[in-house]
Amino acid sequence: MVVCTEGIGVPRGSGMFRQALQSVAFLSKEKVTAKVDYLKKTFGWSDAEVRIAVTRAPMLLQRSKDMLQRRSKFFISEVGLEPAYIAHRPVIIGFSIEGRLRPRYYVLKFLKVNGLLDRNRGYCYIFKIREEEFVKKFICPHKEAAPHLAEDYAATCKGEVPTNFKFA
Template sequence: MQYYLPLFGSFDNFLRALQRSSCLLSSDLGKVIKPNVVFLRECCGLGDCDIVNPCVAVSRMLATNPEHVRVMVACADRLGVPRGSGMFRQALQAVAFLSEDKIAAKVDYLKNTFRWSAAEVVIALSKAPMLLRISKDMLQRKSEFLLSEVGLEPMYIAH
């Protein structure tokens, strides 16, 4: 608790994370949690609130193997979101626990559904990384509405 309370900023934030998953209490503080926090602070330029906010939504993110956290960061980097930006934590949350194959499949689906080029997908994901978490059905409906009913151009939607 001495480590978690200052990190989470309040008992309520810590409790919210625990309600989603108790893995924070069962993970090794010295070998898993602390190395993940140090990596996210030093290598990614994230502050405590930037680390904690995605962890409240995906609490096991801090409690996962440190090597997997590095893989998540690399995936977020490939989305084109600059480290240290406010959007980077959303990118981490979007790619948390998605395999490379699932991300690639979603990128292909975005290209086909919105008629985007690879560059336009990068633009869209850098501005809205949570697109990776939206269901294919929902993306299809949004695409039909924006392209067919509203008549927007694919590039405009990507931006």
């Protein structure tokens, strides 16, 4: 397991070493290799980008192919993120599309389309911040300009797509 962990690019002294060990603990070397190849194919990553992503988020090796495919489609096709951006911020792959990623993406897109965003924020920041902080920074300041925003965001978190969040 240690050799396999070091083989995917996580050195023994790394803070992620223990998590990487857990990620490969029940996987054969062939399965790890297959998962790395799948990550390259699914996200369009180079060998170096896969190494960066797995080193920063070894839990990627434990994710199902279906989950990885859905995240790739969302980030690359829907949001328009570059594969390299995702590789350098792989923690975002672990977040729920329905409960966190898509609702926040829709809020950000709504704010941009309507000229309500005072500065451009990176998607990683938007996806990672705590729920309370997201609401405080991106929903509450726009109560007057977009009184429906909080309700639409809550509805989107439940899986609905409010009319205000339907973009052409």
